[in-house]
Amino acid sequence: MPQRILIIEDNKDLAHLLELHLRDLSYDVTLSFEGPKGLAEAESVDYDLIILxxxxxxxxxxxxxxxxxxxPxxxxxxxxxxxxSEVDRVQEKPTNGAP
Structure with a gap:
């Protein structure tokens, strides 16, 4: 069974390019183009990776x-x-307990 990847990306050209390359590598890819829809998709299926x-x-x-x-x-x-910008990249610490 191929690993499942969810891509949540509003730039459709970039999302489709990522999808194309990941499918060529035999991944099962799902696309979502909006935050709320992507969240709902991520909560409804167990994915191996989310690209956000x-x-x-x-x-x-x-x-x-x-x-x-x-x-959980x-x-x-x-x-x-x-x-x-550095301020954008270091906006805040991760919320999952990572340093």
Missing amino acids: DLMLPGMDGLEVCRRLRKR AYTPILMLTSKS
Whole structure:
């Protein structure tokens, strides 16, 4: 059974490019383009990895991550961002107990 990856990314070109390459590597990929819909998808299916953009319509990626980390299931989350300033990158400490 292929590993399942959820991509929550509002840039559809980037999302489809990631999907194409991951499918070529035999991953089962699901796309979501908005924060609330991505959160609902992540809560309804057990994914092996979530690729999450920080800037999303409806709910930002940090809030999606916070809500997912309150669940007992632990799915690795890879955060994507186009933000480049140090203040943006170090916005706050992780909420899951990591240093």
